[in-house]
Amino acid sequence: MKKIDLVEQTLYRITKNNQEGTTAEEISSLLHIDRSTASRYLNQLVQMGVVEKHPGRPVRFSSLKKPSETLSRPNILKPEDQESLQPIVEKAKAALLYPPRGLPILLYGETGVGKSYMAGYLAEVTAQYLGHDLPFVSFNCAEYAQNPQLLMGHLFGVKKGAFTGADTDRSGLVQQANGGLLFLDEIHRLPEAGQEMLFHLIDSGYYRRLGESKQRNVNILLIGATTQPPDHALLPTLSRRFPVKITLPPLRKRSRQEREQLVNLFLSIEGEQMGARPILEPECREAFLTYDCRGNVGQLKSDIQIACAQAFLRRLHRNEPTVTILPDDLPHSVRYIKDGDSTDEQPSLGNSLAEKPPKMDQSFYDRLVHFQHELESKGLSAYEKARKLQQLAEPFVQSRIDSSQFIPAPPKNSLLEASLMDCFRKVWNQVEALLERTIPLSYLTTLALHIQAWVKAGKPARTDEGNLSSSPPPFREAAELIAQSLLPYLSDPLPEVEVNRIARLLQHGVETPENGRIAVLVAAHGDASASSMADVANALMGEQHIHAVDIPLHQPTTVAYNRLAKTLREIDEGHGVLMLVDLGSLTTMGESLSKETGIAVSTIADVHLSMVIDAGRRSLLPGWDLPLLTETIRNRSVQRISVHQDDSKQNLQKRRLIATVCLTGEGAALTLDSWLQEHLSTVDDDVEIRPVQIDLQNRRSPLLEHLRENHQLLAVVGTVQPDLPDVPFFPAWELLQPEGVARLEDLLKKTRDDRETESEETSLQVEEIPTLVEQGLMETTSHLNPRLFCRILKETMPSVRQAANLDPARETGLWMHLGALMDRLIQGEVPQRIAHSSEENQIPFALIKAWTDLLNRLSSAFSISFPDGMAEDLSRLSVI
Amino acid sequence: MKKPLRVLIICGLGGTSHLLAKKVKEAAQRRNISFDVEAGSILDFRNRLTQFEVLLLEPQVRHMKKELQSVAKRDGIALGAVDPRSFATMDGDAVLDQILHLLKADLEINQG
Numbered sequence: 001m002k003k004i005d006l007v008e009q010t011l012y013r014i015t016k017n018n019q020e021g022t023t024a025e026e027i028s029s030l031l032h033i034d035r036s037t038a039s040r041y042l043n044q045l046v047q048m049g050v051v052e053k054h055p056g057r058p059v060r061f062s063s064l065k066k067p068s069e070t071l072s073r074p075n076i077l078k079p080e081d082q083e084s085l086q087p088i089v090e091k092a093k094a095a096l097l098y099p100p101r102g103l104p105i106l107l108y109g110e111t112g113v114g115k116s117y118m119a120g121y122l123a124e125v126t127a128q129y130l131g132h133d134l135p136f137v138s139f140n141c142a143e144y145a146q147n148p149q150l151l152m153g154h155l156f157g158v159k160k161g162a163f164t165g166a167d168t169d170r171s172g173l174v175q176q177a178n179g180g181l182l183f184l185d186e187i188h189r190l191p192e193a194g195q196e197m198l199f200h201l202i203d204s205g206y207y208r209r210l211g212e213s214k215q216r217n218v219n220i221l222l223i224g225a226t227t228q229p230p231d232h233a234l235l236p237t238l239s240r241r242f243p244v245k246i247t248l249p250p251l252r253k254r255s256r257q258e259r260e261q262l263v264n265l266f267l268s269i270e271g272e273q274m275g276a277r278p279i280l281e282p283e284c285r286e287a288f289l290t291y292d293c294r295g296n297v298g299q300l301k302s303d304i305q306i307a308c309a310q311a312f313l314r315r316l317h318r319n320e321p322t323v324t325i326l327p328d329d330l331p332h333s334v335r336y337i338k339d340g341d342s343t344d345e346q347p348s349l350g351n352s353l354a355e356k357p358p359k360m361d362q363s364f365y366d367r368l369v370h371f372q373h374e375l376e377s378k379g380l381s382a383y384e385k386a387r388k389l390q391q392l393a394e395p396f397v398q399s400r401i402d403s404s405q406f407i408p409a410p411p412k413n414s415l416l417e418a419s420l421m422d423c424f425r426k427v428w429n430q431v432e433a434l435l436e437r438t439i440p441l442s443y444l445t446t447l448a449l450h451i452q453a454w455v456k457a458g459k460p461a462r463t464d465e466g467n468l469s470s471s472p473p474p475f476r477e478a479a480e481l482i483a484q485s486l487l488p489y490l491s492d493p494l495p496e497v498e499v500n501r502i503a504r505l506l507q508h509g510v511e512t513p514e515n516g517r518i519a520v521l522v523a524a525h526g527d528a529s530a531s532s533m534a535d536v537a538n539a540l541m542g543e544q545h546i547h548a549v550d551i552p553l554h555q556p557t558t559v560a561y562n563r564l565a566k567t568l569r570e571i572d573e574g575h576g577v578l579m580l581v582d583l584g585s586l587t588t589m590g591e592s593l594s595k596e597t598g599i600a601v602s603t604i605a606d607v608h609l610s611m612v613i614d615a616g617r618r619s620l621l622p623g624w625d626l627p628l629l630t631e632t633i634r635n636r637s638v639q640r641i642s643v644h645q646d647d648s649k650q651n652l653q654k655r656r657l658i659a660t661v662c663l664t665g666e667g668a669a670l671t672l673d674s675w676l677q678e679h680l681s682t683v684d685d686d687v688e689i690r691p692v693q694i695d696l697q698n699r700r701s702p703l704l705e706h707l708r709e710n711h712q713l714l715a716v717v718g719t720v721q722p723d724l725p726d727v728p729f730f731p732a733w734e735l736l737q738p739e740g741v742a743r744l745e746d747l748l749k750k751t752r753d754d755r756e757t758e759s760e761e762t763s764l765q766v767e768e769i770p771t772l773v774e775q776g777l778m779e780t781t782s783h784l785n786p787r788l789f790c791r792i793l794k795e796t797m798p799s800v801r802q803a804a805n806l807d808p809a810r811e812t813g814l815w816m817h818l819g820a821l822m823d824r825l826i827q828g829e830v831p832q833r834i835a836h837s838s839e840e841n842q843i844p845f846a847l848i849k850a851w852t853d854l855l856n857r858l859s860s861a862f863s864i865s866f867p868d869g870m871a872e873d874l875s876r877l878s879v880i
Numbered sequence: 881m882k883k884p885l886r887v888l889i890i891c892g893l894g895g896t897s898h899l900l901a902k903k904v905k906e907a908a909q910r911r912n913i914s915f916d917v918e919a920g921s922i923l924d925f926r927n928r929l930t931q932f933e934v935l936l937l938e939p940q941v942r943h944m945k946k947e948l949q950s951v952a953k954r955d956g957i958a959l960g961a962v963d964p965r966s967f968a969t970m971d972g973d974a975v976l977d978q979i980l981h982l983l984k985a986d987l988e989i990n991q992g
Contacts, residue, residue, distance in 0.1 A: 685945060768965075772968035776970035776971075780970045808964065809964040810939055813964075813967070814940055816899075817896050817940065877940065
């Protein structure tokens with residue numbers, strides 16, 4: 001569907017719920033397009049006479065008529081035509097149409113199995129059944145998962161003023177889906193507060209916008225989708241709200257016929273986009289039908305798109321009549337896996353890291369054709385044309401390849417600096433041409449890591465290699481080429497000895513391809529501990545070479561053993577395997593595994609993430625043998641742990657600090673500062689509060705880093721989340737809600753240490769006072785009967801407590817004060833009166849009355865009389 | 881000989897603080913710690929505040945802590961509030977411990 005149609009339909013949906021329509025701003029955030037783009041489309045629609053523009057600030061738009069055309073989708077493969085999906089569709093339909101309002105459905109399946117597609121289909125089915133259009137709102141909760149505030153606001157809507165930046169009332173997706181279906185993909189990424197709001201909505205049909213006290217009623221049917229086992233990923237309370245849970249099968253469990261149907265479908269969709277049906281060579285077809293497609297239907301689709309794009313490009317510059325997909329057009333992952341048992345090329349990466357691939361729609365092909373015409377009119381040579389086209393297509397194709405292979409491109413928090421990788425990418429083709437062979441991408445990573453480490457280590461001049469023979473000319477030349485390309489990255493040219501070394505690394509890499517590495521295997525207990533550590537490390541490295549075996553807690557040791565043995569055989573490249581394990585029997589299995597498999601295995605226990613990253617990084621570099629690598633990693637992890645402990649010790653002596661942040665350091669940060677000053681309890685008086693400015697670009701602040709060094713930085717509160725992953729962040733709006741305040745208090749409580757002794761004080765309950773005071777008076781008074789005194793006060797104190805609004809601590813003080821005073825009165829002493837100035841606040845009459853009553857009781861019980869003005873003095877004491 | 885550290889305990893009228901000060905003094909003597917513990921009321925302590933190293937507030941006047949914080953910081957006085965439980969039970973030992981902790985923490989803060 002074209003964007004403009006999408007804008008039109010969205011606006012129509014909104015207008016149906018709200019006569020006043022909406023703004024370009026909101027359309028842009030709903031559809032994830034530029035604000036200016038949204039505004040352009042809206043104005044086009046105004047000119048076409050289907051949308052009305054309401055002047056004002058901001059300008060609002062509303063729909064005038066129903067969009068004429070519903071989606072025309074010629075190539076549709078209905079789920080119910082696919083055998084394995086038939087029972088699923090039946091079950092889902094039954095749930096949706098269950099009277100009176102249908103049952104919420106939770107779809108569960110690996111990434112790419114077609115959960116979104118299924119949801120869309122179910123929406124259509126429901127609309128057909130009911131005989132009228134329904135709003136269908138689809139949202140991926142992972143989109144704003146980094147910013148819960150935005151996510152919840154987007155979902156439930158925001159009341160103006162709920163937090164900084166909420167300058168208008170906004171309706172949420174829940175509102176838009178009213179009367180229809182709301183599809184929440186990756187629902188497990190919803191923060192807990194959101195999940196709670198959601199189950200409240202499911203239960204009652206009511207919800208609140210952020211910052212609003214009014215409940216709103218909607219009638220929606222919810223479809224959730226998750227890649228995680230629902231019972232683990234969702235709050236149990238929410239999980240139970242989905243009576244119907246449907247598991248979609250992964251591609252590998254579906255029949256060859258179904259897979260063929262899918263391949264044909266995607267080919268015909270692409271064909272339509274390109275304007276010519278692609279022809280698939282038989283061996284390519286076979287590859288698509290058999291390769292190990294971990295990303296399921298979604299990846300199959302994007303792999304087919306990549307192949308089509310490549311073939312289309314070739315047709316353009318060779319002027320071929322047909323688009324024919326040849327083996328060379330296939331993405332690597334499709335091409336290389338032929339044996340069916342090798343998994344080296346494509347270890348699985350957690351679903352959470354897989355992003356939805358960007359859309360490669362008609363406009364991409366259009367642009368290519370258009371660009372080609374343009375080039376032709378310029379009269380360029382065939383070679384030039386091909387090159388220019390390639391340049392245009394490259395980013396598109398690359399983005400598909402990246403998403404289909406799950407290589408985040410370029411990884412944002414990568415261990416490698418992007419600028420360095422860029423230098424290498426630019427020169428890589430030339431290097432390959434020079435050496436007349438392809439060099440795997442992983443080798444580029446290796447070299448880049450080498451250079452980066454060299455730069456970071458302060459460029460030590462190594463002298464011990466001067467007498468080594470220099471590499472053959474092509475490698476030498478290639479190394480010089482690389483050195484040249486690195487000039488923009490480095491401040492000084494690479495010294496001769498480094499160029500030599502690169503040449504040798506290249507030679508080494510080319511002559512001992514892929515099989516030269518020590519394999520790294522992470523094995524740990526739990527459903528996903530090992531694989532998630534491996535995933536993170538792989539993602540950081542931009543490489544896929546760390547393997548993982550998850551050992552569910554109750555799996556018998558023999559099963560675990562056999563799985564490990566099998567994995568070891570698969571991943572060993574002849575140089576042994578470094579096993580990083582957590583605890584228990586895993587720590588001792590290495591030896592027998594090694595004996596059985598004949599593979600050198602060494603084991604390091606107590607695996608943690610930085611260990612995995614370290615091992616992965618080092619194993620990529622040539623020149624390690626297994627014992628050396630093991631030793632190094634083991635030593636480093638010990639170091640790390642001890643450093644870590646020092647840190648925590650230092651923290652004890654550092655002052656506690658809360659930083660408030662905003663973009664200027666003078667706006668919200670100051671407001672939050674004074675709010676915190678006011679609301680912190682006296683027990684946390686030692687906590688310093690500092691407003692800090694954060695740079696929006698990199699979300700950093702030198703001041704904040706400095707404060708973190710010198711203080712115990714408890715939390716950051718504010719409007720921008722700083723790039724400090726280990727410090728808890730509280731979005732400003734969270735402090736407006738009881739949960740947020742509770743979380744902050746919890747944090748404060750945990751960090752109170754015995755430096756401030758009063759922190760040990762557990763809060764005192766009113767009920768405890770009589771017993772405690774009786775004990776204290778027993779210790780200190782000589783003539784008073786503490787038991788009688790306490791019994792009377794227990795009965796009479798409540799009215800004083802109420803009149804003076806006493807907290808238990810202050811009340812205790814008054815009990816003691818009165819007890820001590822009575823002891824002296826009984827001995828015949830006359831206590832002094834409180835001197836007071838006239839400007840003091842008026843004492844409430846009710847309070848004086850309460851004290852008077854209390855004193856009367858005491859005076860009759862103990863047969864003493866109190867001096868004049870006693871009740872007044874006590875009242876004054878209770879309110880200071 | 882080193883001058884003993886001086887501690888001031890404050891209550892509303894100087895009544896209960898006398899009792900508590902006595903208890904703390906006894907506890908200090910038992911433990912052979914040289915402390916000079918005095919009592920005061922919120923009405924009379926301000927002009928002699930600077931003679932003390934430690935200032936303790938009893939529960940009924942603990943709300944003054946905020947107000948006194950800046951003065952205490954300026955003059956290097958360790959400021960704390962008596963734990964209500966120790967106060968109610970007139971537990972001299974517990975309050976003494978509290979004073980020691982307070983001094984130690986204060987030392988650390990000033991050094992660090």
